[in-house]
Amino acid sequence: MAEQLGFDLPGVAALGRDDFLVAPSNEIAFAMIDGWQTWPGRKLLLTGPEGSGKTHLAHVWAALSGAKVISACDLTADMVPGLAAGSVAVEDTDRIAGNAQTQQHLFHLHNLVLAESNSLLLTGTGLPQTWDIGLADLASRLGGTPMVALEPPDDALLSAVLAKLFADRQLMPKPDVIAYLIRRIDRSFAAARDVVCALDAASLARKKPVSRSLAADLLDKEGPAR
Structure with missing residues (x-):
């Protein structure tokens, strides 16, 4: 059987609830989204x-609410x-x-959404105290908003994320590729996304399937393992 090669198709993320x-690193956040009415x-x-x-x-919450x-x-x-x-x-x-x-716009949106008895989800990286929000009224509203955090993934979740990222790009590497990547990349979702994108590009450029040897070649050029 001929080896499967990648095609130059855009990676489309599957953003449904079941996807x-x-x-453990995200189950509390997921439960909060699932129970948004409370x-x-x-x-x-x-x-x-x-x-x-x-x-x-x-997007899961948007579909629910x-x-x-x-x-x-x-x-x-x-x-x-209109949004409110x-x-x-x-x-x-x-x-x-x-x-x-x-x-100022977000401050007004925050107030009007809640005044209309609707719900508001805000996302961001890091703690709101570090966001340098100069509008004191908005900073106060953010500081008073219940917060839940997504934590860095363990190896099991990172493996699943890599598999999903490959699937989003219609790539199906052998299990040894993901096992190898887990040992080599940083323990973060951003690193997983970046390495899948790079491997997809390398696969297309070299007209070779995504393999452990291709991953090794790519990561060896980028720097030492974590």
Whole structure:
């Protein structure tokens, strides 16, 4: 049988509830999203490292609640009334640090969503105290929002994440590839995403399937193992 080669297809992430990989590092966050109707004050702040699953959980929640999902950086004043008519997930809240105008928009959205008896999910990387939110009223609202964190993955979850990332790109490497990668990459979702992207590109460039030898060659060029 001929070896399967990769095709130049975009990786499409599967963001459904059943696609989310529940493990000890994220089970509390998943339970909070699943039980969103019991959030204190009808709002929640979801934090975690880059690529840890915040976007996935935001879309899971949107499907459960009928919410709209928007990046904090894209928020404008004229969008606020329409968004506040329903529940809203605002992603990457930490990225509006230093943007006084957008912080004002988010402050108004926060207040109007809750005034309309809808729910609000905010996501970001790190603790809100580190986000350099200059608008004191918004910083106060964020500080008073119940928070749940996604933790770095253990090896079992990282293996499952790698398998999912490969599957999103329609790649099916042998199990020894994932076992090898677990020993070599940083224990983070961002590292998993980056290595899968790099292997996909290398596979296409060399017209070879994703294999342990291809992974070794790629990682040896990038630097020492963790």
